[in-house]
Amino acid sequence: MHPTVRSRALPDHEAGTVTAELVVATPLLLLLVFGVIQFALWQHAVHVATAAAQEGARAARTQPADPHAGRDRAHGFIAQVGAEELLTDATVTATRTSARVRVEVTAHTPAILFGLDLPVRAVADSPIEQFTPDLRGSTNAEAPPGANDPPTPGTP
Numbered sequence: 476m477h478p479t480v481r482s483r484a485l486p487d488h489e490a491g492t493v494t495a496e497l498v499v500a501t502p503l504l505l506l507l508v509f510g511v512i513q514f515a516l517w518q519h520a521v522h523v524a525t526a527a528a529q530e531g532a533r534a535a536r537t538q539p540a541d542p543h544a545g546r547d548r549a550h551g552f553i554a555q556v557g558a559e560e561l562l563t564d565a566t567v568t569a570t571r572t573s574a575r576v577r578v579e580v581t582a583h584t585p586a587i588l589f590g591l592d593l594p595v596r597a598v599a600d601s602p603i604e605q606f607t608p609d610l611r612g613s614t615n616a617e618a619p620p621g622a623n624d625p626p627t628p629g630t631p
Contacts, residue, residue, distance in 0.1 A: 481526070486559075489494040503545045506588075508590060509587055509588050512582075512587055512620075513586075513587045513588050513591060513593070516561070516585070516587065517583055517584045517593045517595070519561065520558075520561050520562055520582065520584045520593075521597065521604040523553070523556060523558045523561060523562060523594055524562060524565075524580040524582060524595045524596070524597035525580075525597040525599070526556075527549040527550075527553050527558075527562075527580050527597070528549060528567075528578045528579065528580045528597040528598060528599035529578075530549055530552040530598045531545035531546060531547055531549030531552070531567060531569055531578035531580075531599065532545060532569075532576055532578045532599035532600070532601040533545075533548070533601070534547075534548035534549075535548070535569050535571055535576045535578060536576045536601050536602065536603050536604055537562060537604055538546060538604055538605065538606070541571065542569035542570055542576065543569070545567075545569035545571075545576060545578045546567045546568070546569040546578070549567040549569070549578055549580060550565075550567055553565055553580075553592070560585065561584065561585070562580070562582035562583075562584075563582060563583045563584070563585060564582055564583055565580060565581070565582035566580070566581050566582070567579070567580050568581075571603070572603075573603070574602060574603055575600060575601065575602055576600070576601055576602075576603055577598065577599070577600045577601075578598070578599045579596070579597070579598045580595075580596070580597045580598075581594070581595065581596050582594075582595045582628045583595060605607070610628065
């Protein structure tokens with residue numbers, strides 16, 4: 476043995492403590508790693524669901540469209556990005572009023588940890604696109620009389 480290296484013998488009552496610590500620490504470490512993976516999977520599913528809801532709202536808010544177009548576009552987006560396994564039991568609901576459209580995506584993430592079933596919910600709410608003509612600066616012949624005239628100084 477080299478003279479600078481000193482060996483330290485463990486007392487008999489401490490024999491096997493490293494093995495016992497490893498037996499306890501390894502499952503806890505694996506649980507922590509799988510917990511991080513489960514959280515990352517859930518977070519990714521939330522981002523995909525949000526993008527699908529936004530895509531559906533974009534499709535449903537155009538003037539000739541209806542809520543079914545938004546629902547179909549959101550389902551198509553989920554299929555296009557290959558997220559059917561990521562968003563299990565995905566349901567898309569789309570509603571449209573005279574002024575707003577709302578698309579909601581609900582699903583679940585696949586469980587990695589002991590059947591942990593995490594819900595995913597994303598909502599996109601948007602105004603409906605409507606054409607409102609601005610007749611003040613128009614040169615259209617159908618504009619009301621005086622609509623094309625420049626404003627007079629001192630008048631609001």
